[in-house]
Amino acid sequence: NADNLAIGIFGLEDGIPYWVTSDIAEVDIDGDLIETTIANINHDVFSSFTVHENRVLSSCQDINQNCLLIIEDRSAQGRGFIAPQLLEGLVGHWNFDEGAGMTVADLSGTGNDGTLYRLQEDDWVTNSTGSAIDYDGDKGYVNVLHDESLMFDGPFSVSLWVKLTTDPLSYKNGQPNWVPQFVSKSSWGADFRVRFWTGGKIAFATYGLSNSSLTTKNQVLFQDKYVHVVAVWDGVSKLIYIDGEENARFDGVTGQLAHLDHNLGIGANRFGSESFLGLIDNVRIYNRALTPQEVGLLYDIEFVE
Incomplete structure (x- = not known):
C-alpha cells in the first residue's frame, strides 16, 4: 500500500548522513513492484529507484556514490536501511x-x-x-x-x-x-x-x-x-x-x-x-x-x- 510507504534519500559525507531529499514525486504499484521517482534532487547523481520486497534493483547512476535509501513501512512500523552499492555482487x-x-x-x-x-x-x-x-x-x-x-x-x-x-x-x-x-x-x-x-x-x-x-x-x-x-x-x-x-x-x-x-x-x-x-x-x-x-x-x- 503506497499510503504506508515512506522513502527518503540520505547522502554520506565523511561517514555522517545528511538529507538530500525526502520528497516523492510518484509512487506506482504494479503487483509486487513499487517504482518511485524522487523529486527535487540532482539527477546527475540520482535516478529513479525500483524497490521490490525491500530490495533496491536500480538506484544511483554512480554505483560508487555513497547514498542510503531509507524505506519505512509505516503499517508495520519497521524501517530498512539499504545502501544500493552494497547489493552489487x-x-x-x-x-x-x-x-x-x-x-x-x-x-x-x-x-x-x-x-x-x-x-x-x-x-x-x-x-x-x-x-x-x-x-x-x-x-x-x-x-x-x-x-x-x-x-x-x-x-x-x-x-x-x-x-x-x-x-x-x-x-x-x-x-x-x-x-x-x-x-x-x-x-x-x-x-x-x-x-x-x-x-x-x-x-x-x-x-x-x-x-x-x-x-x-x-x-x-x-x-x-x-x-x-x-x-x-x-x-x-x-x-x-x-x-x-x-x-x-x-x-x-x-x-x-x-x-x-x-x-x-x-x-x-x-x-x-x-x-x-x-x-x-x-x-x-x-x-x-x-x-x-x-x-x-x-x-x-x-x-x-
Missing part, C-alpha cells in the same frame, strides 16, 4: 528477521534459503535490529544447500555479526568445540570458512590459496558483545575487518580456491560439528571484494546490540 544475505519458523530466507535474490538443523523455535531471540539465532553449541546450525553461486574462482567477501554468550578464553575442545564455525563452506580442504580461534581471535580459512588461514592480530571476541566481522579475498590480499576497521592482512596471496559440492553451514560445519555457542546475525556473502569504504558503511547501517 550479493549472492547470499540472511538477516534472520523471521523471528520464528524453520527457514531463513536468502534476501539476495539467488534463492539460497537456509533450513534450521538441530535448532528449535525457542532458539530465535530478538535484538536491536530484529532477531537472530541463539546457537547452543550442540551441533545446531543453519544449512544452506550447495549452489554454484557460493563457489568462487576469484574475489569474494563474507560479512556477519557474532556475539559469544560465554567467555571466549574458556573455549576448549567439547565445551563447546574450541574452533567453532561461524560461516563454513569448507570441508576436507576445500573452499572457505570464517571461525573462532583460540584466545578470542577470528580465523579466515581458504583452501587452495597460498595463505590457508589468516587470524586477527588480537582478541576481538568478548562475552555478550556483538562484533562485526568481514573477511575479504581480493585476488591479491586476504583481509579481516572488525567493527568496520582493518585488523589483519596478508598480501601476495596466490592460487585459487579448491572446490567441493558441499553445503554452507552457518553456526557449524555441514556435519554439525565444530558448532558455535552464541548469536549470529545478518550474514552476507559477495562474489566480489568489498572495499574498505563499503565495509565501514555495512558496519554503520547494520549496527546491532
